[in-house]
Amino acid sequence: MSTPARTRPEKGSELELTVDSLAYGGNGVARLDGYVVFVQGAMPGDRVRARIDRSKRGYAEASTVELLEPSPDRVEPRAPHPGASWQVLPYERQVAAKESQVREALARIGHFEDPPVAPMVPAVDPWRYRNKLEYSFGSSDADGLVLGFHRPGRWDEIDDVSDDILASERINAVREAVKAWCRDEGLLAYDRRVHTGFLRNLVVREGRRTGQVQARLVTSPGAALRVQSLVEAVAVDSLLWTQAAGVGETSREGQTELLAGPAYIEEETLGLRFRVSPEAFFQTNTDMAERLYGVAADLAGLSGGERVYDLFCGIGTIALALALRAREVWGIEVVESAVADAIENARLNSVDNAHFFAGDVRTAMRPLVEKAGKPDVVVIDPPRAGLSQKIVRRVLEAGARRIVYVSCNPTTLAPNARQMVDAGYRLTAVRPVDMFPQTPHIECVALLERAQ
Numbered sequence: 001m002s003t004p005a006r007t008r009p010e011k012g013s014e015l016e017l018t019v020d021s022l023a024y025g026g027n028g029v030a031r032l033d034g035y036v037v038f039v040q041g042a043m044p045g046d047r048v049r050a051r052i053d054r055s056k057r058g059y060a061e062a063s064t065v066e067l068l069e070p071s072p073d074r075v076e077p078r079a080p081h082p083g084a085s086w087q088v089l090p091y092e093r094q095v096a097a098k099e100s101q102v103r104e105a106l107a108r109i110g111h112f113e114d115p116p117v118a119p120m121v122p123a124v125d126p127w128r129y130r131n132k133l134e135y136s137f138g139s140s141d142a143d144g145l146v147l148g149f150h151r152p153g154r155w156d157e158i159d160d161v162s163d164d165i166l167a168s169e170r171i172n173a174v175r176e177a178v179k180a181w182c183r184d185e186g187l188l189a190y191d192r193r194v195h196t197g198f199l200r201n202l203v204v205r206e207g208r209r210t211g212q213v214q215a216r217l218v219t220s221p222g223a224a225l226r227v228q229s230l231v232e233a234v235a236v237d238s239l240l241w242t243q244a245a246g247v248g249e250t251s252r253e254g255q256t257e258l259l260a261g262p263a264y265i266e267e268e269t270l271g272l273r274f275r276v277s278p279e280a281f282f283q284t285n286t287d288m289a290e291r292l293y294g295v296a297a298d299l300a301g302l303s304g305g306e307r308v309y310d311l312f313c314g315i316g317t318i319a320l321a322l323a324l325r326a327r328e329v330w331g332i333e334v335v336e337s338a339v340a341d342a343i344e345n346a347r348l349n350s351v352d353n354a355h356f357f358a359g360d361v362r363t364a365m366r367p368l369v370e371k372a373g374k375p376d377v378v379v380i381d382p383p384r385a386g387l388s389q390k391i392v393r394r395v396l397e398a399g400a401r402r403i404v405y406v407s408c409n410p411t412t413l414a415p416n417a418r419q420m421v422d423a424g425y426r427l428t429a430v431r432p433v434d435m436f437p438q439t440p441h442i443e444c445v446a447l448l449e450r451a452q
């Protein structure tokens with residue numbers, strides 16, 4: 001029986017809770033006399049029965065056991081999808097929640113009193129926008145071999161997917177073709193509990209503007225594949241096979257062999273053509289990447305004479321977009337194949353004022369300043385963890401007039417921006433851009449200007 005609680009709830013207990021808002025990361029927020037409970041699987045306005053998974057002095061974490069009264073704002077989900085937990089929220093509510101989470105992170109973590117957050121740039125298409133998907137193989141009693149996503153909270157169980165509502169029809173068709181071929185061949189999924197079996201993951205990438213598709217099959221090592229039969233069954237532009245021996249999720253490890261086509265695909269954005277290698281990062285929403293880079297370019301405020309640094313430059317997308325409006329651009333990126341792509345992309349697009357270096361921003365920043373001279377504008381686009389304090393210090397030393405910070409995590413942007421402001425910059429603009437509709441993920445671009 002569930003009971004209303006007035007004190008800190010015990011782990012394992014069940015409570016009835018009313019959710020009033022959404023926290024960063026997507027969990028619902030409920031309050032017990034001011035004590036906060038983060039509830040997984042609940043939306044604002046829901047009344048739920050929830051089980052307490054963790055109980056701390058300041059807050060608790062819980063999972064929804066039963067939806068007692070759904071929020072009147074809930075909409076019907078299109079299809080089950082563990083990566084699209086916000087599809088039950090109307091799209092305008094998703095956008096409003098993300099805007100307020102950016103504001104909240106800057107205020108609470110960055111101690112900005114009234115952060116200058118502009119309205120979010122909404123998605124061009126809130127469905128079927130992803131250009132890269134990673135599926136996992138598993139098995140079920142009913143269906144045998146399955147290919148889909150991890151069941152939420154389960155590292156060892158995979159649910160089959162027949163229509164991935166965030167992927168294009170084309171990617172869905174490729175996944176189904178690979179699954180059918182593997183079933184026909186009698187291949188078995190890798191069992192994550194006992195470490196036996198063969199098939200692990202399928203990574204599919206699509207150039208949305210070029211129509212090119214790449215599939216990469218990830219397996220355990222040791223068994224043979226009927227390669228020609230697979231090539232014919234899957235019919236993609238680029239087909240790769242990675243054999244990985246580790247026991248964890250292995251799509252980023254192992255030895256990769258090219259089975260058909262080139263090892264890369266190409267994509268277009270902002271009128272430029274980009275080669276993308278399998279290990280290289282590319283924004284997963286092509287239409288919105290164009291909007292994101294457009295916002296970054298506007299905030300960079302270039303007039304043609306500037307020296308620009310593009311830190312964490314990947315395959316050179318931002319650098320090449322800005323090179324057209326600057327005197328010169330210098331990019332740093334740690335993944336060597338991505339740097340090779342960036343150099344090739346500069347050549348493909350006849351850009352001769354962009355230069356790229358392989359290196360860790362932490363150690364490569366000072367040598368770059370010595371080689372290239374101090375930048376006028378620095379663009380930073382780090383992974384979710386944001387910048388270490390040391391990298392922020394290196395950026396501050398370089399003394400750029402403007403810092404354009406592209407962030408996929410406002411909770412790491414906030415302390416980085418605070419460190420920059422404490423060193424003499426002003427946070428003058430923040431523009432969220434919805435790269436990830438139906439999910440709680442947030443992207444935004446911030447501008448920091450050096451006080452004169």
Ligand SMILES: C[S@@+](CC[C@H](N)C(=O)[O-])C[C@H]1O[C@@H](n2cnc3c(N)ncnc32)[C@H](O)[C@@H]1O
Pocket residue numbers: 280281282283312313314315316317318332333334335338359360361362381382383
């Ligand atoms: C969010 S992606 C941005 C890539 C690029 N700006 C784009 O939009 O396509 C972050 C990039 O930083 C790179 N990276 C991560 N840590 C790094 C480091 N310490 N030094 C240099 N690059 C790093 C990753 O390999 C990845 O390409």
